[in-house]
Amino acid sequence: MGRRSDHSRGELEEMILSAGHALMAEQGFARFSAREVAKRIGYSVGTLYNVFGSADALVLAINTRTFAAWAEHLRAALAEAGDDRIRALVAGYFAFARANPNLWMAIYDHRLPPGMAMPERDAAARGVLTGIVADEVAAALGTLPGERSVALARSLIATVHGHCAFDLTGSFALMGEGAPMEAALARVRESLAAARD
Template sequence: MGRRSDHTRSELETLFVDEGRRQLAEVGLAKFSARDVAKRAGYSIGTVYNVFGSYDGLMVAINARTLRLWAQDLRERLAAADPAGRIEALVRGYFEFAEENPKSWIAVYEHHMADGGPAPQWYQDVATEIMGIVAAEIAAALPSPDPAKAIALARSLVATVHGHCVFALYRTFDLLGETAPAEAALARVREALAAAGAAG
């Protein structure tokens, strides 16, 4: 029988998200089980659903933690980067976080709400945080401040880097003969920025 009244609701949220991230990192989304998360945490599956409402609620909470850790990692990289290397820090940070957390990272993109609807607004806000970090750096690199242009370009560049990153993780580039996917992604980003008028 699972434990009862050992933790507050907030503590349970943290406990289940921590355990969920551990399991996700081990088995990936396809084999992920909310029931196993509950069992390994010492609680019943009913407690998980009482806290998060559903399987989707648990997954959204786990993915939000991954996104927050990723955003924190990018900010730390930017803080340590020299002014001329900030774009490179973002691109390499994208790749390296994915490489260090492959199953958790891909789950952010593989999980979809069971009803086919959008994720909760608070989660969408978390998910757009990384885009905001990128857009700020793009805006700083462009010759004139234009937030709309910066966010549009940021979306395209993130898509470019993401595609290279997915191909690298799934070893698709091995079949295509690309041996340096991060460098290739960085080259495409620099070409796009140069075409948009960014300096150097």
């Protein structure tokens, strides 16, 4: 086992997050183990708790890292979007989830225990993704970003999320829906059209 003096706290945090993120990508939330993360980096599980405080705080940090990667993915999709930025946004959402199913599902499978608040740093990092969507919603409506576009963005994220979750779990296939991304895009376009009226 490594000793705490082998690495600084910042180095340990990065090592733990990198190993934890890789493990979550491989095995998903249900099979995730802080003990396995510790084993992979050559430290005791107690070191993980000394750095993060709890397994829930570690999973929260891993999921925040996924949000950051997801936001970057959407930015890259929008950079190549051409004129149809809404399609690029919806397609980017699906593409990230399909390419990273365990990481994406872990965001929604993990629940903070009662009494544990999300740290402001994590909330702000996660809010970047909603901000990207809200900016695109405002642009599609021909307005400046504001509370209206943020509220609509949240609803549209929920709409696309539901379609995406049904896609990943196979529920849409069982229902005979062969184009879930296109269905989600159609619902988004309908909502934007209604919001313009």
